[in-house]
Amino acid sequence: MPESLKLGLAGLGTVGAGVLRLIEAHADKIAARTGRKLEVVAVSARNRAKKRDAYIDAYRWVDDPVALAKDPEIDVFVELMGGEEGIPKEAVEAALKAGKHVVTANKALLAHHGVALSKLAEENGVALNFEAAVAGGIPVVKVMRESLQGNEIRRVYGILNGTCNYILTLMQEEGATFDDALKDAQAKGYAEADPTFDIGGFDTAHKLALLTSLAFGVEIAFDQIYVEGIQRIAAADIEAADGLGYRLKLLGVAEATEHGIEQRVHPAMVAKHTPIAETFGAQNCVLVEGDFVEDVMLSGQGAGAGPTASAVMSDIVEIARGHIFAPFATKASELKPYPRAEMGGHAGSYYLRLTVHDQTGVIAGIATRMAEQNISLDSIVQHRPRTDIPGVDDGDEPTGPVDVVMITHETTESAIQKALAAIEGDGHVVAKPQMIRIESL
Amino acid sequence: MPESLKLGLAGLGTVGAGVLRLIEAHADKIAARTGRKLEVVAVSARNRAKKRDAYIDAYRWVDDPVALAKDPEIDVFVELMGGEEGIPKEAVEAALKAGKHVVTANKALLAHHGVALSKLAEENGVALNFEAAVAGGIPVVKVMRESLQGNEIRRVYGILNGTCNYILTLMQEEGATFDDALKDAQAKGYAEADPTFDIGGFDTAHKLALLTSLAFGVEIAFDQIYVEGIQRIAAADIEAADGLGYRLKLLGVAEATEHGIEQRVHPAMVAKHTPIAETFGAQNCVLVEGDFVEDVMLSGQGAGAGPTASAVMSDIVEIARGHIFAPFATKASELKPYPRAEMGGHAGSYYLRLTVHDQTGVIAGIATRMAEQNISLDSIVQHRPRTDIPGVDDGDEPTGPVDVVMITHETTESAIQKALAAIEGDGHVVAKPQMIRIESL
Numbered sequence: 001m002p003e004s005l006k007l008g009l010a011g012l013g014t015v016g017a018g019v020l021r022l023i024e025a026h027a028d029k030i031a032a033r034t035g036r037k038l039e040v041v042a043v044s045a046r047n048r049a050k051k052r053d054a055y056i057d058a059y060r061w062v063d064d065p066v067a068l069a070k071d072p073e074i075d076v077f078v079e080l081m082g083g084e085e086g087i088p089k090e091a092v093e094a095a096l097k098a099g100k101h102v103v104t105a106n107k108a109l110l111a112h113h114g115v116a117l118s119k120l121a122e123e124n125g126v127a128l129n130f131e132a133a134v135a136g137g138i139p140v141v142k143v144m145r146e147s148l149q150g151n152e153i154r155r156v157y158g159i160l161n162g163t164c165n166y167i168l169t170l171m172q173e174e175g176a177t178f179d180d181a182l183k184d185a186q187a188k189g190y191a192e193a194d195p196t197f198d199i200g201g202f203d204t205a206h207k208l209a210l211l212t213s214l215a216f217g218v219e220i221a222f223d224q225i226y227v228e229g230i231q232r233i234a235a236a237d238i239e240a241a242d243g244l245g246y247r248l249k250l251l252g253v254a255e256a257t258e259h260g261i262e263q264r265v266h267p268a269m270v271a272k273h274t275p276i277a278e279t280f281g282a283q284n285c286v287l288v289e290g291d292f293v294e295d296v297m298l299s300g301q302g303a304g305a306g307p308t309a310s311a312v313m314s315d316i317v318e319i320a321r322g323h324i325f326a327p328f329a330t331k332a333s334e335l336k337p338y339p340r341a342e343m344g345g346h347a348g349s350y351y352l353r354l355t356v357h358d359q360t361g362v363i364a365g366i367a368t369r370m371a372e373q374n375i376s377l378d379s380i381v382q383h384r385p386r387t388d389i390p391g392v393d394d395g396d397e398p399t400g401p402v403d404v405v406m407i408t409h410e411t412t413e414s415a416i417q418k419a420l421a422a423i424e425g426d427g428h429v430v431a432k433p434q435m436i437r438i439e440s441l
Numbered sequence: 442m443p444e445s446l447k448l449g450l451a452g453l454g455t456v457g458a459g460v461l462r463l464i465e466a467h468a469d470k471i472a473a474r475t476g477r478k479l480e481v482v483a484v485s486a487r488n489r490a491k492k493r494d495a496y497i498d499a500y501r502w503v504d505d506p507v508a509l510a511k512d513p514e515i516d517v518f519v520e521l522m523g524g525e526e527g528i529p530k531e532a533v534e535a536a537l538k539a540g541k542h543v544v545t546a547n548k549a550l551l552a553h554h555g556v557a558l559s560k561l562a563e564e565n566g567v568a569l570n571f572e573a574a575v576a577g578g579i580p581v582v583k584v585m586r587e588s589l590q591g592n593e594i595r596r597v598y599g600i601l602n603g604t605c606n607y608i609l610t611l612m613q614e615e616g617a618t619f620d621d622a623l624k625d626a627q628a629k630g631y632a633e634a635d636p637t638f639d640i641g642g643f644d645t646a647h648k649l650a651l652l653t654s655l656a657f658g659v660e661i662a663f664d665q666i667y668v669e670g671i672q673r674i675a676a677a678d679i680e681a682a683d684g685l686g687y688r689l690k691l692l693g694v695a696e697a698t699e700h701g702i703e704q705r706v707h708p709a710m711v712a713k714h715t716p717i718a719e720t721f722g723a724q725n726c727v728l729v730e731g732d733f734v735e736d737v738m739l740s741g742q743g744a745g746a747g748p749t750a751s752a753v754m755s756d757i758v759e760i761a762r763g764h765i766f767a768p769f770a771t772k773a774s775e776l777k778p779y780p781r782a783e784m785g786g787h788a789g790s791y792y793l794r795l796t797v798h799d800q801t802g803v804i805a806g807i808a809t810r811m812a813e814q815n816i817s818l819d820s821i822v823q824h825r826p827r828t829d830i831p832g833v834d835d836g837d838e839p840t841g842p843v844d845v846v847m848i849t850h851e852t853t854e855s856a857i858q859k860a861l862a863a864i865e866g867d868g869h870v871v872a873k874p875q876m877i878r879i880e881s882l
Contacts, residue, residue, distance in 0.1 A: 018733070022591050022733050025593075025732070025733075026591055026592070026593065029590075029593075029658075030590060030591065032771070032775065033590055033767075033770060033771060034590075131588070137733075137734040137735065137737060138737060139584050139587075139588035139589075139737065142583065142584070142587060142588050143580050143583070143584070146580075146583060146755060146758065146759065147572070147580035147583050147751075147752075147755045148580075148751065148755070149470075149471060149474055149475075149754065149755065149758045150463050150467055150471065150750065150751050150753075150754025150755065150757075150758065151467070151751055152466075152467065152470075273719050273721075274719055275716035275719050275720065275726075275738075275740055277719070278714050278715055278716050278718070278719050279716065280714075285716075290751065291466070291747070292459070292463050292466075292578075292747040292748065292750050292751040292754075293578040293741065293742070293747065293748050293751035293752075294578065294741065294742045294745070294747055294748055295741055295742070296578060296579060296580065296739065296740070296741040297716075297738075297739070297740045297741060298737065298738070298739050299716055299737070299738045300734065300735065300736055300737040300738060301734070301735045301736070304735070306732070306733040306734065306735055307733065307734050307735055309591065309733050310588075310589065310591050310592055310731065310733040310734035311588075311734075312591075313590065313591025313733075314587060314588045314589070314590065314591065316591075317587065317590045317591065318587065321764070321766075323762070323764045325762075326474075329474060330473070330474060334473065
């Protein structure tokens with residue numbers, strides 16, 4: 001019988017407790033499959049006495065995660081604390097330097113320091129595995145690092161944040177406003193008291209940064225991602241999208257273009273009756289397009305104790321089998337610099353919703369501004385008068401402000417921005433125009 | 442620089458040619474990622490002179506695939522001939538016995554001889570990889586063999602045959618009859634001149650047999666799969682399903698039940714507005730439910746040169762990296778005997794469509810027969826009179842045969858079969874009743 005694989009686990013929140021439960025439930029099966037018995041030898045967390053969904057008295061307690069990371073008794077350091085700087089970073093570095101394999105769910109840490117940590121892992125001949133850092137239980141890291149190696153990737157994109165998808169689903173299904181849907185998500189524990197990190201798109205951007213490096217063999221470039229959250233999505237947009245055959249999702253997209261790689265996080269419209277459009281609630285999904293495989297989609301639970309523990313275990317099993325990969329598929333020293341494609345060059349169709357005074361000539365004026373930028377329209381719909389624009393007194397006038405919704409043919413981001421600036425300058429709009437990109441599938 | 446990985450490729454049809462093109466396109470990238478250069482040293486096929494989508498003159502030609510399989514110069518035998526007996530089987534056996542790794546897309550061979558071949562691979566310390574045998578470009582074998590090892594699997598199911606899904610999609614979208622949709626699929630090259638293998642469900646059953654073994658650690662039991670094809674699906678069923686909120690798909694399902702493992706291939710209704718329901722045309726999808734991961738879905742192209750070549754390459758890359766697995770995740774000698782759950786015990790809801798004379802008392806008679814089997818109904822809808830029942834003269838009578846569509850609450854297969862037999866015995870139905878299982882998602 002070969003030696004057991006000895007684990008040190010730092011971070012005993014929801015996910016850490018889930019990993020302990022999974023090991024308890026399936027250690028025997030995993031030993032039969034991999035030839036190595038998993039053994040948790042020590043654990044660490046901020047507060048030993050905290051009530052948890054796992055029994056931890058069986059394990060040696062270590063106060064300092066950094067000490068645990070280099071503990072002579074462990075083979076694998078499982079980092080489930082989270083956070084991009086400070087103790088988690090120190091601990092992961094210490095583990096790698098001490099020749100320990102590292103399994104982590106820490107997307108923020110990797111989005112900021114992934115390349116440096118990969119170099120450290122490679123220098124020390126150990127694994128740095130992070131399946132749980134992207135899209136919870138969905139095995140997208142393994143699929144990209146292994147299954148799709150025979151492909152040149154064109155685009156990787158998806159719904160990577162369950163909080164936003166929950167909010168958008170609620171707005172769609174119940175006609176809720178953004179604020180009410182957010183409150184509901186907070187009450188149900190899907191959103192934090194300060195929800196900015198999720199609804200502002202930053203969590204999605206962390207995950208996207210990792211997928212981009214895996215897909216294109218480039219350095220991680222988190223701070224070069226265009227990030228726009230879902231805060232400005234109105235019930236009127238969800239409703240208009242529905243009428244036009246679309247669903248609204250917060251997407252993370254990394255795409256190879258002739259100008260470089262676009263990395264963008266923003267609300268987007270996707271065609272109804274497609275698997276991505278039918279990904280609801282807290283589910284995540286990731287789509288990958290390659291030159292041979294064409295397209296592959298993976299979906300599942302993007303968070304939660306069980307799914308995330310399943311992903312952590314996938315990483316541990318890989319180590320138990322003795323399979324060590326370059327963390328981002330390409331050796332860290334050979335990752336190419338990230339070639340950024342500016343958002344101005346983004347090509348696509350756009351949804352525009354302009355709230356305007358219902359007066360003669362307004363539509364003509366708008367159409368002229370679009371034509372000046374060579375933007376042609378696929379459709380234009382004038383909606384019923386609005387009576388809910390804050391600060392706009394529409395009193396009893398029959399001709400209060402109305403919503404004009406347009407879908408453009410393919411154009412560029414810079415053309416749209418120029419046209420919208422000109423339209424705003426003309427004074428026809430009574431509120432900031434809404435612009436949502438349409439993602440072609 | 443380590444040695445190149447030397448490949449011998451038997452079978453140069455669509456997939457074989459695709460693999461050669463992929464190697465030409467991406468050999469350098471793969472060498473950089475795996476440390477080994479792929480080199481095709483020899484090829485074999487039935488007819489050397491045949492026109493192909495790949496240039497083969499650069500490779501040594503071997504007439505006999507079995508000779509190629511044990512050629513001293515090759516490390517990996519890539520079997521893309523297909524067929525469950527004869528030369529492909531002999532060649533794969535010869536390769537394994539000669540200590541060559543085998544990569545194959547041959548689901549029929551594995552469904553019939555997978556356990557014996559796995560034993561042979563394990564005895565010789567080589568890989569027997571078959572990602573391309575199940576669901577084309579979708580990386581489901583890797584995901585089950587590696588990513589989901591921390592789970593007890595409850596159910597694995599999906600749309601595993603593109604031909605059937607294409608036919609059902611056409612029936613749904615264009616109201617085509619089954620015969621017309623089949624003719625269209627044949628004209629487009631999606632279906633063979635003799636389509637029985639696809640539309641009868643046998644191709645799906647081959648793939649399901651492999652997934653079942655992977656999921657549950659049991660021996661492959663192809664002959665014990667319940668198989669029902671799509672030949673009896675009528676336009677009326679597609680239409681009724683739509684009205685009731687369902688889509689019709691041919692599913693392969695393997696499910697752990699209290700009576701053992703159910704393995705079944707049959708048309709099934711799945712709820713609309715779910716990713717599986719929105720899997721259209723020649724696309725495939727696979728869903729896996731585990732105790733920790735909850736549910737994971739993978740979808741993509743289930744066939745075709747590019748996607749299948751991508752899957753073959755995933756298997757080759759694994760070998761290039763030196764990662765060798767038990768083919769079915771569990772050592773072949775430790776796979777448990779397959780514990781069959783009989784179809785009679787299958788629990789679920791059912792769709793029934795009975796074509797009956799529009800006479801007083803018929804519905805009451807049917808309802809009585811259902812009640813006798815303790816089957817309760819979720820809904821019952823009487824459709825407009827039918828005028829298209831062959832052999833039934835409905836002339837100008839206002840009261841010709843009508844379709845009665847029922848959805849049952851959960852019951853068992855044997856209860857449904859008994860109720861239907863009794864209803865047929867009563868002489869109320871003018872055609873064989875239609876029964877379609879509803880798969881709960």
